[in-house]
Amino acid sequence: MATTIAEGRIAHAQLFVGAEGTGALPLALAYATLVNCENPSAEDSCGICNSCNKINKLIHSDLHFTFPTVGKDVVSSDLMEEWRESVSENPYMGYRDWVLKIGAEGKQGNINTKETADIFRRLSLKALEGKFKIQIIWGVEYLKEQGNKLLKILEEPPEGTLFILVCEDPNQVLPTILSRAQVVQIPPIDYNSLTNALIAEGMDEPVAKQTASLSSGSWLMALSLSQNSSNDLFTYLKDFLNLSLFDSKVPERIRLIDSLSQWGREPLKLFLNYLIDMLHKAEHISFQTNLAKTAFPEENAFLEKFAKMLTPYKAELIFKKANDAIMQIERNGNAKLVLFNLSLSVRNVLAN
Ligand SMILES: [Zn+2]
CATH class of the missing domain: 1.20.272 (Zinc Finger, Delta Prime; domain 3)
Known part of the structure; x- marks a missing residue:
């Protein structure tokens, strides 16, 4: 990924595909951090510059989020506080956790027409402080026909604009959107990394090994298992x-x-x-x-x-x-x- 960026070959619309709990959103955030880092190394962002800091806190003015909301008039910017809280608590969260967080349990999330209009408005402004203006759409499965309004901007975004679309199931993504994005498949987390991460969280090795083998490559599963x-x-x-x-x-x-x-x-x-x-x-x-x-x-x-x-x-x-x-x-x-x-x-x- 770092090489693509260093060589200036950045696709302007990418679709990160990862099963629940495998870390597609953390990876999208890492990517956003890297492309806007003021002092990146060959492999990674510096983690300490102004831009890294702001993206880490989810307050960078050129990093925009769209996610499913519940209600015809509710847009993502109405729920930024809840979003920041949820993502900093657990960036591996699933759609169900998110809907619970916004107090809409049992309801269907949606990315509505008002939100697609917001995306246009935000992206037509010049980048304020970063090298790139980045629009992350988490749960792009929830973008139905209204997503067709975004096709043109996905194909030819304003200069310096990147789309990072994140989904669990590409079969649920609008085909017209799918065909306009470069697909990046996020594999399940491997057994050894999961085991080591659990040990780093203070779990004994035998328990960590067993938990990892039960978690099917999902950090979310591993966490809920370790909590229970x-x-x-x-x-x-x-x-x-x-x-x-x-x-x-x-x-x-x-x-x-x-x-x-x-x-x-x-x-x-x-x-x-x-x-x-x-x-x-x-x-x-x-x-x-x-x-x-x-x-x-x-x-x-x-x-x-x-x-x-x-x-x-x-x-x-x-x-x-x-x-x-x-x-x-x-x-x-x-x-x-x-x-x-x-x-x-x-x-x-x-x-x-
Ligand atoms: Zn940095």
């Missing part, structure tokens, strides 16, 4: 499986599912991925391959017992049900219903 702590997750999992098995425990099962369903989409997906991971390990134990051990003695003791109830066929059935549950959660299915169905399937598979 792996041991809590284990307690929930143990209860979920135990309570699913006994019809006499229905009231307790309902209470547990009630509490799990409050977790929100990402932590729930994490829980279900953890269930799948533990099933795999239990399956290995039942085949007596010993590569299945985890870092926690209580988990291993539980897995030993659990393995005795599994056959490969039964494990396969539960994998399938747990994967279905993840898909339904991703499509915003009713969490309580999804967990209850999964619990019933676990019971039917294991009790027969």
Whole structure:
């Protein structure tokens, strides 16, 4: 990236594509910092000049943000305070976190016509202090037909103007926008970097390794796992499986599912991925391959017992049900219903 800039070959519209939690927004910010840095090295921005400082605080007058808002007349500039707060708390945030932050839970975000007019107005002004005027559009999936009004300015932006579009899912981006941007694919964060970052946050190495392996390359997942702590997750999992098995425990099962369903989409997906991971390990134990051990003695003791109830066929059935549950959660299915169905399937598979 630094080379592109040094050689002056900057594409004026780029689309950063990265799954939730993989860091497309932090990368967009790093890019904006680098191109406007007053004293960049061959590899990176200096991090200390006036421009770096202001971009770091999200107060640079040539750095503009557009993001989904809720309401026909609400534009991004109305929510800059909330935006700065959210991004400095967690630049890896997902769309759902953002909508929660602006108090519009359950509503659909939008980049509206008023905002596209604002983009025009802002970009027609001369750059005030930076080398480049930069417009970041985070959640460009939310730009629907009104996005067609931006095609001309995307194709031929005023001199010294850069667009950085950020999305999770390019299939949801307006094709006319997609075709006008240079796509930069952000890969999931690799296992070693995630492990090291977690260790740097003060996590013990074995726990960090386990957390990283469960996080599918997402820092957001890793964070929410470290906050719930792996041991809590284990307690929930143990209860979920135990309570699913006994019809006499229905009231307790309902209470547990009630509490799990409050977790929100990402932590729930994490829980279900953890269930799948533990099933795999239990399956290995039942085949007596010993590569299945985890870092926690209580988990291993539980897995030993659990393995005795599994056959490969039964494990396969539960994998399938747990994967279905993840898909339904991703499509915003009713969490309580999804967990209850999964619990019933676990019971039917294991009790027969
Ligand atoms: Zn700098």
